[in-house]
Amino acid sequence: MLKKKKINTFHAIKCCIVIAMSMMFVLTGCHRETPHELYHTFEKQVWPRFDKVNFEIPIKTDNKSYDIVLFAYFTNDFPYELLDVNMIMNTPSGEERINSFQMKVKNKAGTFVIPHEKDSYRGDILLKKELFFSKAGILHIELENLIPRMQAEGILGVGIRLIPLGK
Numbered sequence: 042m043l044k045k046k047k048i049n050t051f052h053a054i055k056c057c058i059v060i061a062m063s064m065m066f067v068l069t070g071c072h073r074e075t076p077h078e079l080y081h082t083f084e085k086q087v088w089p090r091f092d093k094v095n096f097e098i099p100i101k102t103d104n105k106s107y108d109i110v111l112f113a114y115f116t117n118d119f120p121y122e123l124l125d126v127n128m129i130m131n132t133p134s135g136e137e138r139i140n141s142f143q144m145k146v147k148n149k150a151g152t153f154v155i156p157h158e159k160d161s162y163r164g165d166i167l168l169k170k171e172l173f174f175s176k177a178g179i180l181h182i183e184l185e186n187l188i189p190r191m192q193a194e195g196i197l198g199v200g201i202r203l204i205p206l207g208k
Contacts, residue, residue, distance in 0.1 A: 080200035086116055088186045088193045096201045098180040100133050109169040110202040111184070115146060115155070115162045119195030122147045125187035126199075128168055133178025141187065142166055161197055171206060 081094045088094075113124060124144040131137050144166045148154050155164040174180070182201055186193055 076205070077203040078200055080198055082198040083196055086118065086195060086197055088188075088196045088199075090186055090188065090191050090193075092186070094184045094199055096180075096182045096184075098182065098201065098203055100174050100177050100180050103175055103177045104173075106171045106173045106206045107169075108167060108204040108206060109172055109182075110165055110204065111142065111144070111168050111199065112163060112165045112202060113144065113199045114158075114197035115153070115164065116160075116195045116197060119146060119162075119193070121188060121193070122149065124164065124193070124196070127185040127187050129181075129183040129185075130169070131181040132172075132176075133174060133180060134176040138169070140168070142168065165202075168201075 077098060079096045079098060081096070109130075111126065111128070115124075122145070124146055125141065126144070127139070127141045129137065129139050144164045145154055146162070146164055153162045155162050168182075180203070184199060
């Protein structure tokens, strides 16, 4: 009988160690930095051609990499296949990057190719992959609508998502 109690005690200690280790893994895994999002809505669901949208995003830590994503919400009234956007990005270290992007929104038949969410459609496009910031400070991103009309109807808003990578 004495031997049986020792086995049960050993088994209980082993279970406690496994549970404690599992909790440590869960707690350390949940400590990752969450994505940072900024969103700009458009009055009357219209983005005028020459209205630039500016985002100022605080970069709190240096020597870290991020993915930078542009996202936009559209209504059924958006008439174009693509959302053409020009981006000017100024990093905290003073580097300037300028690029144009095309977000595929509809196919040639006029059907949305992006996911439908509640009462709108959401499109995403990667602006920069693994962008390394050597210095903390403010990341400035300016977006310009390049659709060749005076205004683009059917756009609820655009946003920037900063996704931290690594530790």
